Amino acid sequence: DAGITQSPRHKVTETGTPVTLRCHQTENHRYMYWYRQDPGHGLRLIHYSYGVKDTDKGEVSDGYSVSRSKTEDFLLTLESATSSQTSVYFCAISEYGTGVDEQFFGPGTRLTVL
Amino acid sequence: KQEVTQIPAALSVPEGENLVLNCSFTDSAIYNLQWFRQDPGKGLTSLLLIQSSQREQTSGRLNASLDKSSGRSTLYIAASQPGDSATYLCAVTSGGYNKLIFGAGTRLAVHP
Numbered sequence: 001d002a003g004i005t006q007s008p009r010h011k012v013t014e015t016g017t018p019v020t021l022r023c024h025q026t027e028n029h030r031y032m033y034w035y036r037q038d039p040g041h042g043l044r045l046i047h048y049s050y051g052v053k054d055t056d057k058g059e060v061s062d063g064y065s066v067s068r069s070k071t072e073d074f075l076l077t078l079e080s081a082t083s084s085q086t087s088v089y090f091c092a093i094s095e096y097g098t099g100v101d102e103q104f105f106g107p108g109t110r111l112t113v114l
Numbered sequence: 115k116q117e118v119t120q121i122p123a124a125l126s127v128p129e130g131e132n133l134v135l136n137c138s139f140t141d142s143a144i145y146n147l148q149w150f151r152q153d154p155g156k157g158l159t160s161l162l163l164i165q166s167s168q169r170e171q172t173s174g175r176l177n178a179s180l181d182k183s184s185g186r187s188t189l190y191i192a193a194s195q196p197g198d199s200a201t202y203l204c205a206v207t208s209g210g211y212n213k214l215i216f217g218a219g220t221r222l223a224v225h226p
Contacts, residue, residue, distance in 0.1 A: 031212060042118075042203070042216040043158075050211055058213065090157060096212035101146050101165070103205075103214060105158040 003027050004106035006091050012112045019078040021109050023091030025071075031094045032074040033103065034058075034066065036087040043090065049074055081113045116141045116208040120217035127194055127224055135189040135220045137204030142182050145207040148214065149178050149189050152201045161202075162189075194224045 003026030013019050023032060034046040035058075045058030047066040055066050063085060067075045078085055091106040117140045127133055137147070146165045150158040162171045162178040164187070170179040175192040191198060201221045205214040 033213070035214075035216075040218065042218040043205075043214070044216070045213055048211060048213060056211075092158075092214075094212050101207075101212055102148065102160050102163045103212065104160060105150075107157045 004091060004093060004104060006089075006106040006109050008109060009107065010110045012114065013081050014114050015082055016080050019081050019111065019113075021076045021089055021091075021111070023074045023076070023106060025074075025093050027093060027095075027104075028071060029093040029095045030071075031096050032068065033092040033094075034064075034074065034076045035090045035092065036060065037090060037108075038087050046076065046089075081111075083113050085111065086113045087111060116144075116206065116215045118204060118206055118215050118217035120202075120204055120220050122220060123218065124221040125223070127222075129194060129196060129224055129226050131194050131224075132190070132192050133194055133222075135191070135202050135204075135222070137187040137189070137217055139185045139187075139206050139215075141208070142185050144182065145210075145212065147178075147180055147187050147204065147206045149176075149187075150203040150205065152203060152219070154200075158203065191222075194222075196224050196226055198222060198224050 033048045035043040037043045049055045049068045089109045092103045094103045148163045149161040164180040177190040201219040203219045205216045208215045
């Protein structure tokens with residue numbers, strides 16, 4: 001398995017509180033991604049990163065921000081959590097452009113916003 | 115806007131059957147297509163990746179084909195086993211940076 005960990009694995013929080021999810025990789029891959037998975041919607045891209053301090057928005061970025069200060073860490077922040085952000089969040093990594101384009105996924109974080 | 119559809123949404127088969135899962139996409143300008151497996155409450159496991167220049171990839175009992183011009187891919191599972199029970203997800207790259215657009219998945223149950 002690719003060396004990807006996510007923390008926390010489970011979190012329950014209240015509406016209006018800030019939440020930060022962490023993705024950590026040991027593969028030294030350049031590209032990192034945050035997706036959310038919801039019933040009926042499959043997985044949708046929130047934000048992605050193509051290098052340290054290089055990030056961009058995905059399909060469902062409203063209400064989320066990201067930061068990447070080191071190759072190995074990609075943080076997803078919900079500035080003020082809402083019930084619509086209750087979901088399972090997955091981090092992924094890839095070495096796109098090097099001939100190894102597969103994306104490898106972390107175990108996920110289940111977030112519940114009450 | 116790229117859209118990915120997977121049919122059927124759910125499938126139940128007896129052990130030993132050969133089966134085909136379907137994936138279709140609306141924009142043929144893809145870089146690659148990836149098939150994943152997801153067990154309940156778990157993350158995604160990559161099964162096969164097909165580059166846009168390729169027609170198929172094989173891994174053990176799995177064979178994935180790609181017809182980019184018609185916007186279709188199929189995942190063929192030979193001699194299905196109960197351990198194959200899971201949700202199978204298809205995803206295509208769209209818009210550079212290897213960003214994935216996912217289908218909603220096919221939930222497969224293989225019963226003894």
